[in-house]
Amino acid sequence: MAPKDWTENLPDAARAYLEGRRLDEVECIIGDLPGIARGKAVPAGKFARQAYFHLPESIFFQTITGDWPDEAAEDGFVERDMILKPDIETATAAPWTADWTLQVIHDAYDRTGAPIPLAPRNVLKRVVDLYRKQGWEPVVAPEMEFYLVARNLDPAKSIEPMMGRSGRPAAARQAYSMTAVDEFGPVIDDIYDFAEAQGFEIDGITQEGGAGQLEINLRHGDPVKLADEVFFFKRLIREAALRHDCFATFMAKPIADEPGSAMHIHHSIVDIETGHNIFAGPQGGDTDAFFHFIGGLQKHLPSVIALLAPYVNSYRRYVRDFAAPINLEWGRDNRTTGIRIPISGPDSRRVENRLAGMDANPYLAIAASLAAGYLGLMEEIRPSAQFRGDAYDSDEGIPRDLGAALDILEESTAMRALLDDDFVRVYLAIKRSEHAEFLSVISPWEREHLLLNV
Incomplete structure (x- = not known):
């Protein structure tokens, strides 16, 4: 009691x-x-x-x-x-x-x-405990992208941007525009107020490339704590939007001709005994652990794309040359690669996974990403050579639909053992049921183009 x-x-x-x-x-x-x-x-x-x-x-x-x-x-x-x-x-x-x-x-x-084992928070705790048994403390920092859109009560109607303070619909292709951010001022004010009341520290809010698309960055910290914050943030952002006659949506691709919404995940690992970032050596250089972590992401992320992109809509975000990497290349300060190394000093050296969508469960997405890196560390996987240039010109490295992603997850014995086999079994059953239900629906595209033409 x-x-x-x-x-x-x-x-x-x-x-x-x-x-x-x-x-x-x-x-x-x-x-x-x-x-x-x-x-x-x-x-x-x-x-x-x-x-x-x-x-x-x-x-x-x-x-x-x-x-x-x-x-x-x-x-x-x-x-x-x-x-x-x-x-x-x-x-x-x-x-x-x-x-x-x-x-x-x-x-x-x-x-x-x-x-x-089926509880997502327990799945993440299980992965974090594996790191701690090795004497490591994983650190993450998620970025949250989402759209503020007009109220939509008709599923047959396309989603539209919300009206801004000016009385005009939110404009697209205005990334980092402060004027665009000001259009949503009252909603953002409530987001800040709610976050302050809840004790959450926002590292920044920016306008993204989509019409009505915003990004919130969170401070780095404990993976479970940060997943809790994303879980809470989704609710508080929805509530703030409803106060201003609009919806907040975390769909991966809510508007056909606009960029999708990602949940980029930054990772670093601290040695518990020394407090040092294991990705940086004594002279500030890259360590074997740094490369092994990247190698693990390259080898094992395909097996967990079904957790990073959990719905049929998720795969509409993976569009070549449209702000969503479709590859497993890695590069320094290169946003066309699926795995990016941001500019930083040795103490804050980190690896960014750009493949996760904002529609993913934060506990499962962070667990999946950390699990792939952990397997890289344990298996001492070397990554491919650093990619230089536009990685959209490289080969695609991830499954492009939910059915294929689920098949890869089912066949991954290493990942199933790490996340818990019973959890994976249930997850596969649920996602295959959702996929089958989606395939039973006839879309407007099919009626428009096939009804009288085939």
């Missing part, structure tokens, strides 16, 4: 948010496979008296459309209960609510106390 004074152990931002106020409600949440917050809201007094609560394990068997593929539940669809325990360090405000509410992320366990 949680102690009655549990609020004394809250993070500083949550305590500041509640200062002088009475906490009304606690949202007990957990992220499912798509990254949707599931759980229940309870009165604050009840939360103080409970050490855990239950949800059925079947929340991890559900597709994005709300169906449950029969093969996902290997022992039959019995809907066993999980035990969900709060991680008080994740407690944060829900500043858009009408009363004083906190959100708390919970971890999932079975009745023996073992972590549920």
